[in-house]
Amino acid sequence: MQNSIWQAEKKKILTRLSIAIYKMTDEQLISLLHLFKELNLKDNEKLLSMPKSHSDGVVAARDRQLLIARFFLLINQLSEADLLTFMNRYEQKRFAMLREFPRVPCNITVDLAADGRAINCSAMDISAGGMFVESCEPFTMNQAVSICFSVPENQLALKIKGRVVRLEQGGIGVQYESLTNYQIQIMKNMINRLQRQASSQYHID
Missing domain, CATH: 1.10.533 (Death Domain, Fas)
Known part of the structure; x- marks a missing residue:
């Protein structure tokens, strides 16, 4: 070259x-x-x-x-x-x-904070790298957001910083930023649990 x-x-x-x-x-x-x-x-x-x-x-x-x-x-x-x-x-x-850890469907209630706004909405799918959040509120690409949601099996409130990477009618795609090893492990465990639940719904004895 x-x-x-x-x-x-x-x-x-x-x-x-x-x-x-x-x-x-x-x-x-x-x-x-x-x-x-x-x-x-x-x-x-x-x-x-x-x-x-x-x-x-x-x-x-x-x-x-x-x-x-x-x-x-x-x-x-x-x-x-x-x-x-x-x-x-x-x-x-x-x-x-x-x-x-692929994206899996879910229905998790999340509190999303952005530019001084606090929005209660739902995550429709989730992965170890991001989630799709259902919302009619206006957002912009690359906008910084904070997401807080409960992890049922641990009874913990997980707060994650993220950034808007996708805009769609009825929702946004959020990519996580700067996850700690502890948060990563919690996310992996939760995703594995969601995958097992999804598999069991289609299991036929």
Whole structure:
């Protein structure tokens, strides 16, 4: 690839990665570190070392920022071939994470807060990465929202920050942002329960 074209393409890749990295959970950041290790980068052992984490797997805020800074140092040192290889593996990993827990139908009452408004509505389907919320209220693309709902089996109130990524007549698609490992596990358990309930409805003895 010609140098000028490659520099422009590299800038696009770095911008895209920057946005994605800052939104990643601790679990996803560790997964990204493993992708760098797969490249067998020499003289970068210190940058590739694993950060310390608490017993629940959460990385301390300071260590999280240092880890993100290390990512940018590594990315800027990659050759054209290594960066393209990394992006290919990153896309495969990202797709796998999105497909690991598919969207399932539900009927969950949620409290949605946006721009000072508090809206009581229903989630019609849910996944580990987002949900579709039924609402006639006006929203805009990329609008920040907060979602609060109860998890029946735990009797917990789960509050999640998100962003509007889809606008449809009668509702919006919301993508979660910055989930903790604890929240991710709760979501996975709830989705598995919903899938079992859906399967049992169609089970014939």
